[in-house]
Amino acid sequence: MGIVPEFDELYVISDVHMGGAKGFQIFGSTNELAAFIDWIRDRPAAKIALVINGDTVDFLAENGSKYFDPHGANEKLDRIVRDDSFKPVFDALTQFVGRRTGTSPSRWAITTSNSRYPTCERISSSYSPARMTPRRDALLSLLTGPARRTDRERLRLFDRGPYAPGTEPRADPGTRYLFQQWDVGGRDAIYR
Amino acid sequence: MQFTDEQLSSTEKFAAVFTALQNARTIADLETFPGLVERRPAAVCITKEGGTVLARLQRVSLVQGNIQLSDVAAKTEGTKNG
Numbered sequence: 001m002g003i004v005p006e007f008d009e010l011y012v013i014s015d016v017h018m019g020g021a022k023g024f025q026i027f028g029s030t031n032e033l034a035a036f037i038d039w040i041r042d043r044p045a046a047k048i049a050l051v052i053n054g055d056t057v058d059f060l061a062e063n064g065s066k067y068f069d070p071h072g073a074n075e076k077l078d079r080i081v082r083d084d085s086f087k088p089v090f091d092a093l094t095q096f097v098g099r100r101t102g103t104s105p106s107r108w109a110i111t112t113s114n115s116r117y118p119t120c121e122r123i124s125s126s127y128s129p130a131r132m133t134p135r136r137d138a139l140l141s142l143l144t145g146p147a148r149r150t151d152r153e154r155l156r157l158f159d160r161g162p163y164a165p166g167t168e169p170r171a172d173p174g175t176r177y178l179f180q181q182w183d184v185g186g187r188d189a190i191y192r
Numbered sequence: 193m194q195f196t197d198e199q200l201s202s203t204e205k206f207a208a209v210f211t212a213l214q215n216a217r218t219i220a221d222l223e224t225f226p227g228l229v230e231r232r233p234a235a236v237c238i239t240k241e242g243g244t245v246l247a248r249l250q251r252v253s254l255v256q257g258n259i260q261l262s263d264v265a266a267k268t269e270g271t272k273n274g
Contacts, residue, residue, distance in 0.1 A: 012235060023219065
């Protein structure tokens with residue numbers, strides 16, 4: 001894979017907002033999303049990516065939510081992942097990123113960041129604690145399992161900044177995840 | 193959440209919606225009002241078919257355990273070889 005990855009198929013979802021106690025949950029399509037992820041995983045195409053374009057989990061829906069809660073975020077995240085309403089989705093994501101063709105990964109989950117907070121993942125609601133690296137790492141660990149670095153590296157972090165063909169994308173050596181400026185919408189192949 | 197034209201043009205009918213919004217304490221409460229909350233899961237699907245890149249917004253539904261995709265707004269714009 002080059003520094004600008006290419007895929008045979010790309011699927012984009014966003015604003016899943018998993019979180020909250022029963023009756024207080026915005027997300028109500030567990031079966032559909034889990035089955036959809038399984039369906040993508042089993043597609044015949046060799047290399048497929050699922051872009052999760054922000055707001056995957058919703059800390060603000062949790063009991064005792066705070067605007068900024070670095071100490072309680074992991075506990076909230078653990079609860080969300082274990083919640084019967086959301087567990088099938090996390091299980092499906094784990095299976096998804098674990099698929100390989102031979103020894104090569106064939107399914108990629110891509111989470112996005114934004115230009116204002118270029119190193120912050122938009123994996124949860126705005127300004128929530130998942131923007132912080134420990135929360136991001138915790139979530140990625142949940143998705144990929146422990147000590148599977150190669151799998152974790154497949155959850156890549158992209159900036160929404162414009163990608164100009166012919167220029168070198170910016171790589172941030174400070175992060176384990178590939179970090180570069182790449183704007184899917186700006187690619188000629190999609191817009192022209 | 194969807195307000196119908198009928199609800200928006202009738203004081204009486206909107207009053208019922210307003211009351212439901214006023215009294216609801218949870219999302220589940222809102223869903224007891226018929227038709228107020230809609231669930232329409234969708235995904236953007238970008239594929240390369242025959243050298244052409246296709247981007248579609250597709251509704252995702254689960255029918256008898258099988259995923260079915262249907263176009264919401266088909267958009268076929270691409271170039272050869274991406």
